[in-house]
Amino acid sequence: xxxxxxxxxxxxxxxxxxxxxxxxxxxxxxxxxxxxxxxxxxxxxxxxxxxxxxxxxxxxxxxxxxxxxxxxxxxxxxxxxxxxxxxxxxxxxxxxxxxxxxxxxxxxxxxxxxxxxxxxxxxxxxxxxxxxxxxxxxxxxxxxxxxxxxxxxxxxxxxxxxxxxxxxxxxxxxxxxxxxxxxxxxxxxxxxxxxxxxxxxxxx
Amino acid sequence: xxxxxxxxxxxxxxxxxxxxxxxxxxxxxxxxxxxxxxxxxxxxxxxxxxxxxxxxxxxxxxxxxxxxxxxxxxxxxxxxxxxxxxxxxxxxxxxxxxxxxxxxxxxxxxxxxxxxxxxxxxxxxxxxxxxxxxxxxxxxxxxxxxxxxxxxxxxxxxxxxxxxxxxxxxxxxxxxxxxxxxxxxxxxxxxxxxxxxxxxxxxxxxxxxxxxxxxxxxxxxxxxxxxxxxxx
Numbered sequence: 179x180x181x182x183x184x185x186x187x188x189x190x191x192x193x194x195x196x197x198x199x200x201x202x203x204x205x206x207x208x209x210x211x212x213x214x215x216x217x218x219x220x221x222x223x224x225x226x227x228x229x230x231x232x233x234x235x236x237x238x239x240x241x242x243x244x245x246x247x248x249x250x251x252x253x254x255x256x257x258x259x260x261x262x263x264x265x266x267x268x269x270x271x272x273x274x275x276x277x278x279x280x281x282x283x284x285x286x287x288x289x290x291x292x293x294x295x296x297x298x299x300x301x302x303x304x305x306x307x308x309x310x311x312x313x314x315x316x317x318x319x320x321x322x323x324x325x326x327x328x329x330x331x332x333x334x335x336x337x338x339x340x341x342x343x344x345x346x347x348x349x350x351x352x353x354x355x356x357x358x359x360x361x362x363x364x365x366x367x368x369x370x371x372x373x374x375x376x377x378x379x380x381x382x
Numbered sequence: 383x384x385x386x387x388x389x390x391x392x393x394x395x396x397x398x399x400x401x402x403x404x405x406x407x408x409x410x411x412x413x414x415x416x417x418x419x420x421x422x423x424x425x426x427x428x429x430x431x432x433x434x435x436x437x438x439x440x441x442x443x444x445x446x447x448x449x450x451x452x453x454x455x456x457x458x459x460x461x462x463x464x465x466x467x468x469x470x471x472x473x474x475x476x477x478x479x480x481x482x483x484x485x486x487x488x489x490x491x492x493x494x495x496x497x498x499x500x501x502x503x504x505x506x507x508x509x510x511x512x513x514x515x516x517x518x519x520x521x522x523x524x525x526x527x528x529x530x531x532x533x534x535x536x537x538x539x540x541x542x543x544x545x546x547x548x549x550x551x552x553x554x555x556x557x558x559x560x561x562x563x564x565x566x567x568x569x570x571x572x573x574x575x576x577x578x579x580x581x582x583x584x585x586x587x588x589x590x591x592x593x594x595x596x597x598x599x600x601x602x603x604x605x606x607x608x609x610x611x612x613x614x
Contacts, residue, residue, distance in 0.1 A: 224510050226509065249509075254512070276521075
């Protein structure tokens with residue numbers, strides 16, 4: 179069992195996010211229209227948002243619920259945000275290595291990840307000078323280098339044009355198949371979900 | 383233009399008072415700015431108002447309040463005197479305190495704006511990458527707020543070096559101890575036929591302030607290197 183999530187959170191006077199699912203290894207997609215709270219669910223799994231009630235278990239370990247609330251920095255989530263969210267005051271290299279301290283030498287190194295993602299030539303650039311596709315690849319690399327036990331991806335293709343989408347999608351398939359990390363993937367695009375996901379959770 | 387020993391004395395004292403005032407006020411201002419920008423607590427409005435008080439009060443009133451509070455028999459001044467043998471009134475340290483208090487609101491305002499401009503989502507991203515709150519603060523929040531931090535310090539410097547009303551009320555006009563540039567100019571103006579003295583001191587003032595502006599511009603370029611940010 180990779181993800182076992184049952185969370186509820188009030189988001190406003192009459193808005194509530196509630197979802198329950200359990201999934202096996204591989205890529206699990208959270209699918210549904212915009213505004214339904216998919217990103218909020220990722221936030222709750224990552225520890226950035228506190229559920230009102232419920233539990234979050236990843237790989238059999240409880241990170242939230244039953245009196246447990248593991249802080250975000252110790253959940254070992256590799257979070258890839260929709261807008262890449264790179265640190266503007268670090269070069270690409272600094273961004274990639276920001277979380278490497280937690281990895282502590284386990285897993286892939288900088289060179290390996292840079293080759294895997296095809297960003298080795300970007301290491302000395304500032305994030306502002308990257309294209310959308312490049313920034314998204316750096317964001318994936320930053321998450322991979324932080325020694326994650328699982329990945330959270332929030333519409334990583336949304337801001338990209340068709341060619342970049344295909345490219346990043348192929349990359350995500352390689353991450354899914356070659357690295358063996360459970361992935362929780364948010365999308366509102368059915369084609370994307372059908373191609374990538376082994377398990378689809380539909381939010382209405 | 384060569385300075386006379388008396389003028390050197392005034393310039394040295396002014397710089398000493400200003401630098402000590404800004405150095406002491408910067409961490410306090412940043413802490414207050416962070417608190418006001420990020421924290422939610424009861425009495426926040428009161429803290430906000432208190433911080434801004436020196437900006438809206440007549441400086442002479444601020445000076446008088448300092449006199450009451452930090453005089454040898456005052457509630458704070460008395461403690462400092464009895465416990466640490468520290469006297470602020472009629473000393474250059476008192477001038478630095480007055481300058482710091484007067485500069486504080488401007489510094490807090492500039493720093494608060496820059497902290498509010500730091501995207502909390504970047505801090506969240508750093509948290510998911512394994513950074514403790516402490517590390518996030520020092521590696522994300524402070525560097526991203528740095529232009530505003532510098533702007534606040536520069537504003538504080540400019541405000542401090544020109545400080546007059548609260549200073550002369552609190553620590554009076556003692557040559558060599560509390561007679562900073564503005565107070566020296568004021569004192570010279572009281573003496574008939576001292577236009578030349580006043581002019582020289584005024585020119586020194588202009589040069590010092592312009593120098594501070596140039597230094598701040600250089601600092602801001604360096605802080606924003608590669609990111610195209612500017613302090614002012």
